[in-house]
Amino acid sequence: MNTLNAHPMKSNEDVTDQLAALEKMARQLEPSSSQRQTIAQQAFGYIDEFIIALPDTPGYKEKPCDALKALTIDDHGKPFDQLLHLLRDEVDQSGINSAAGTHMGYIPAGGLWTSAVGDLLAAAANRYVGIFYSSPGAVRIENQLIHWLCTVMGYPATAHGNLSSGGSMASLIAIQTAREAHRIDSTNVRRAVVYFTAQAHHCLHKALHITGLHEAQQRIIPMNERYQMDVGALAETLRQDKDNGLMPFLVIGTAGTTDTGAIDPLNAIADLCEQHHAWFHVDAAYGGFFKLLGDMAVKFKGIERSDSLVMDPHKSMFLPYGTGVVLVKDAQTLLRTYAHQAAYMQDAYGFDEISPSDCSPELSRHFRGLRMWLPLHLHGVDAFKANLQEKLLLCRYFHEAVKEMGFETGPDPDLSITLFRYPSKDSNTFNQQLLKALHADGRCFFSSTQINGQVWIRCAVLSFRTHRQEIDLALGMVKENLEKIKALPGSKAR
Numbered sequence: 001m002n003t004l005n006a007h008p009m010k011s012n013e014d015v016t017d018q019l020a021a022l023e024k025m026a027r028q029l030e031p032s033s034s035q036r037q038t039i040a041q042q043a044f045g046y047i048d049e050f051i052i053a054l055p056d057t058p059g060y061k062e063k064p065c066d067a068l069k070a071l072t073i074d075d076h077g078k079p080f081d082q083l084l085h086l087l088r089d090e091v092d093q094s095g096i097n098s099a100a101g102t103h104m105g106y107i108p109a110g111g112l113w114t115s116a117v118g119d120l121l122a123a124a125a126n127r128y129v130g131i132f133y134s135s136p137g138a139v140r141i142e143n144q145l146i147h148w149l150c151t152v153m154g155y156p157a158t159a160h161g162n163l164s165s166g167g168s169m170a171s172l173i174a175i176q177t178a179r180e181a182h183r184i185d186s187t188n189v190r191r192a193v194v195y196f197t198a199q200a201h202h203c204l205h206k207a208l209h210i211t212g213l214h215e216a217q218q219r220i221i222p223m224n225e226r227y228q229m230d231v232g233a234l235a236e237t238l239r240q241d242k243d244n245g246l247m248p249f250l251v252i253g254t255a256g257t258t259d260t261g262a263i264d265p266l267n268a269i270a271d272l273c274e275q276h277h278a279w280f281h282v283d284a285a286y287g288g289f290f291k292l293l294g295d296m297a298v299k300f301k302g303i304e305r306s307d308s309l310v311m312d313p314h315k316s317m318f319l320p321y322g323t324g325v326v327l328v329k330d331a332q333t334l335l336r337t338y339a340h341q342a343a344y345m346q347d348a349y350g351f352d353e354i355s356p357s358d359c360s361p362e363l364s365r366h367f368r369g370l371r372m373w374l375p376l377h378l379h380g381v382d383a384f385k386a387n388l389q390e391k392l393l394l395c396r397y398f399h400e401a402v403k404e405m406g407f408e409t410g411p412d413p414d415l416s417i418t419l420f421r422y423p424s425k426d427s428n429t430f431n432q433q434l435l436k437a438l439h440a441d442g443r444c445f446f447s448s449t450q451i452n453g454q455v456w457i458r459c460a461v462l463s464f465r466t467h468r469q470e471i472d473l474a475l476g477m478v479k480e481n482l483e484k485i486k487a488l489p490g491s492k493a494r
Contacts, residue, residue, distance in 0.1 A: 028077070039080050046084050050092060050099075051113065054465060059102030059445035063094035096445055098321075101465030104474060105447035107258065107286050107417070110463040111320040118374035119320065122367035129367045130357040133348035142356060142369035145376075149311065150327055152291060153284075154304025160331035162359040163323070163369050167285035167312045168203040170326035173338070173360050174308040175207040175250075177328055178279040180337040181307070182249050184213070192216040193241050196252040197229045199259055201283055204252060217246060226411045227451070229253060229264040231272070238276050248276045255303060256287020259449045259458070260410055261417030263287060267302030274305075282309040285324070286462075287415050289316035290392070292385050299414060313372055317384060318464040323368060326360075334359050387464045391416040394471050395461040401475050402459075405482065410456065419449075419456040422482060428455040430485070437481040444474040 010018075031039065068090040097103055099111050127135040129142065142163050150159045164170040184192050194208065194216050208214050219237050222230045238248050251273050253264040266282060273280035282303050284291075288311035291300045303309060307329050314323040328334040331354070339358035341349065348355070357363045376384075395416040402420045403409050410419030424430035435448050435457055447458045461471070 042080055042084060046088065047113070047116070050088075054097075054100050055469075057093075057097055057100060057102075058442040059097050059100050059104070060439055060442040061094055061097070062439075062442075063090070065090040065094060099463075099465070101463050101467065101470040102444040102473065103463055104459050104461055104466065104470075105445045107315050107460045108463040108466075109315050109318045110465045111314075112318050112371075112375050112464065114375040114378055115319045115371040118370040118372075121374075122370040125367075127367045128364070129369070130363050130365050131345070131348045131355040132351045132353040133355075135367070136353070138367045138369065139353060139355060141373050142367075143354060145369055145372055146325070146327070149325055153288070153309060153311075153327060155327055155329055158331055159327055159329045160334055160354055160359065161325060161327035162334075162356055163325055163372070164360060164362075165322050165368075166314065166324040167201070167283075167310050168206065168324075169360070169362075170285070170310040170312075170324040171201075171203050171283065172207040172210060173326045173334075174281055174310060174328065175204070175213065176211050177308060177334050177337045178250050178281060179211055179213060181279060181330070181333045184216070184249060188247065189213065189215045190217070191245070191247045192249040193219060193246050194250045194252070195219045195221055195234060195237065195248070195278075197221050197223050197227075197254070197264070199223065199227055199254060199257040199262065200252055201254070201258055201285065204283065213250075216249065217241070223262075226414075227257065227260045227262040229269065231265050231268040234269065235272055238272060238278075242276065248278045250279045250281060253280065253282050253306070254287075255282055255284035255300060255309075256290070256415050256417075258286060259417075259451060260419060261287070261413050261415040261460075262411070263299050263414045265302075266300065267305070270302045270305035273307075279308070280306045282306040285310050285312040286315050289313070289384070290388055290415055292381065293388055293392075316388060316462060317372070318387065318462075319371055319375070323371060391461045391466065394466065394468065395459070397468075398459055398461065398471050398475065402478065405475075405479060416461040418459050419451075420459065421454065421456050428453075431455045431457060434481060434485050437485055438477065441477055441481055443477050444470070446474075 068086055071086065096105065098108060101110070127138045129135050129138045132139045145163065146161045149161070162170070162173060164173065182192070189212065192213070194213060196204065198220055208216070219241070221237060222233045224230050234251070241248055251269060253266050253269045255263050255266065270280055284303065288309065290296050291303065309327050311325045311327070312323065313319045313325060314321050335354070335358055338360055356365060392415065395413050395418055399409055399413055399418040407420040407422050421427060421431045422434060432448070432455055435446065438446055447460070449456055449458055459474070
């Protein structure tokens, strides 16, 4: 039976009627001008109320999401105000308040309102930014941002990079590029050696696994008392591996560790990498933008000698989540790693500008550069510098204040993270109990970590909405809850 003739042909009149009915329903996805204005007014009103209320909203709140859990996706739509109500009550009022200045836990940033406007403009126009041919202006904006970042970090004109979805994707791009540069393959991967400290971010372990470099030798280099890589230990490990016929391949330094905010001795590491012809990668996801501050230059000395580095504008540039950057000193190596061609894209080739899709695994991607470009041009770089300088001082202020309360503290902060723990007969149990009380209080949010078997509470000061008022609130909350825990029967406080 001929399946093409299995159904009787409809008349043109029937088809016309069916198309008209379908078009009427399909056009629901294109709200009218008045409908758009109503939705926009409600949405921007909601955002405005949310931001205005932030100073008085908790940094952390446990709340069930029962109505959201019961919500189903139906054939017919729901009123916009009903959906906003759910968003307000069961999304934006539960868990960690990432937009608030009272979020001092997982390296916050806040999410600039002007970046959100950039995202709206980018999403509405829906420019395809994978290739230059598709959207020359958008790609030029992103490439201009990359070139500016290269200048900030001291990279030469030969460098290029990519605006990624975050530090994890940026790290993956860098690690694969390093593998390509050193021609690591199945014949030599087990002789190749990777070096890092126990403070290396876990996304780097993921990147090593994804790229097959988990089969390489891995060396965890000891740290000094400030949780920085011990350069002497690195030098000795490199020498021993070379003597044993192994191939030192990749050294990963950190400019602002997640646990403590420590900056490794980058210049000394760069010396060793040059000596042993190893690829030097710097994870500056958290700390990189502090290099904008002139008085911080000495701590970042040597970062310009790295072969690749990662920065997260959604951390120390305060942008919304989903914004990372990878920079590679040799653009040709980056392109050799990721640039590919396809017959159906032949119209897109032959332009001088580098396309983002040639610098990462992504092909289809949105115009994420606008969320960074717009705030930089609207506010100017000085506003970002002032925020970063303020966060450094606020962290040091908090560090000294908790020390005066009787807390043990970690090293003087390199950046804007500090550690504290209360000494007691069973310090780990006591500080876990204290953290639980702080979370239940919720006015400000802290996180914890464990270093050498010891539980520490982390204060990460980075939201552009965190100022002296929020730090004083946090200190008062710590003091109140400490006294409550100490007063409990059987308290193990010293």
